Amino acid sequence: MSELxxxxxxxxxxxxxxxxxxxxxxEVGMFWFSxxxxxxxxISAAFLVGVLILxxxxxxxxxxxxxxxAVLINQKAGMATFMVFWVIFFATSLxxxxxxxxxxxxxxxxxPPDQGPGRINxxxxxxxxxxxxxxxxxxxxxxxxxxxxxxxxxQLALLFLMFFLYVGFRIYYARKYGEWESDEEQD
Amino acid sequence: xxxNTESGRAMKNRIKVFRAMHDLTQDALAQQLGVTRQTILAIxxxxxxxxxxxxxxxxxxxxxxIEEVFSYPGAP
Numbered sequence: 001m002s003e004l005x006x007x008x009x010x011x012x013x014x015x016x017x018x019x020x021x022x023x024x025x026x027e028v029g030m031f032w033f034s035x036x037x038x039x040x041x042x043i044s045a046a047f048l049v050g051v052l053i054l055x056x057x058x059x060x061x062x063x064x065x066x067x068x069x070a071v072l073i074n075q076k077a078g079m080a081t082f083m084v085f086w087v088i089f090f091a092t093s094l095x096x097x098x099x100x101x102x103x104x105x106x107x108x109x110x111x112p113p114d115q116g117p118g119r120i121n122x123x124x125x126x127x128x129x130x131x132x133x134x135x136x137x138x139x140x141x142x143x144x145x146x147x148x149x150x151x152x153x154x155q156l157a158l159l160f161l162m163f164f165l166y167v168g169f170r171i172y173y174a175r176k177y178g179e180w181e182s183d184e185e186q187d
Numbered sequence: 188x189x190x191n192t193e194s195g196r197a198m199k200n201r202i203k204v205f206r207a208m209h210d211l212t213q214d215a216l217a218q219q220l221g222v223t224r225q226t227i228l229a230i231x232x233x234x235x236x237x238x239x240x241x242x243x244x245x246x247x248x249x250x251x252x253i254e255e256v257f258s259y260p261g262a263p
Contacts (some may be wrong), residue, residue: 065223067221067222067223067226068237068240068241069222069225069226069235070223070226072235176234177234178228178235179225179229181225181228181229181234183213183228183231
């Protein structure tokens with residue numbers, strides 16, 4: 001544990017970026033694995049662990065250059081992102097609520113006649129030899145769960161929008177507060 | 188709150204003059220004050236108004252009063 005702490009204490013900014021890239025790749029792999037074997041908790045847990053590792057690594061960067069102007073830029077960009085995002089999120093949620101209110105309160109999802117309760121759905125059958133992981137039992141998710149999964153697309157789209165909004169505002173405020181100004185001292 | 192004034196009337200400052208008098212580069216001054224070179228550059232160009240704390244640090248570093256370094260348009 002102390003060795004890990006020592007390694008973290010030596011972390012430079014560029015090392016952090018490399019680590020972030022590696023973790024990003026691992027997350028993509030985990031996502032692929034989760035989808036292939038229908039293990040939704042795996043990617044959720046992996047994402048949380050990845051964020052935790054990145055946070056600890058970020059705290060241990062030794063050559064991080066942060067001053068009051070950088071903090072101000074981050075604050076302004078964050079606030080502007082929040083202001084725009086909540087309007088979009090509210091509008092999207094209102095639309096979703098209309099769909100929900102327009103549906104019957106207890107929907108009935110009939111199961112196809114050729115698929116019994118224990119039969120594997122062909123669409124989620126694992127690739128390869130079709131056996132899946134050792135000791136793995138694959139149950140077909142019900143239609144309600146699948147629809148909930150589709151709702152995740154919308155959530156992900158909104159989160160990506162939030163990310164791009166932040167990046168855009170970050171660039172805007174960085175430019176406003178002289179991030180890319182040059183003068184005679186610059187190389 | 189630090190930052191550029193929303194009214195567009197940014198504070199004037201003479202940091203560049205004091206830097207030249209002390210033969211200091213932006214980078215050297217930034218290191219002495221614990222900020223980035225871009226921050227010093229942004230202040231000099233009037234793109235960013237420093238916090239009171241940083242303004243006092245700059246004035247004390249040059250051993251002058253804060254009014255000698257910073258001035259606000261329209262102020263007596």
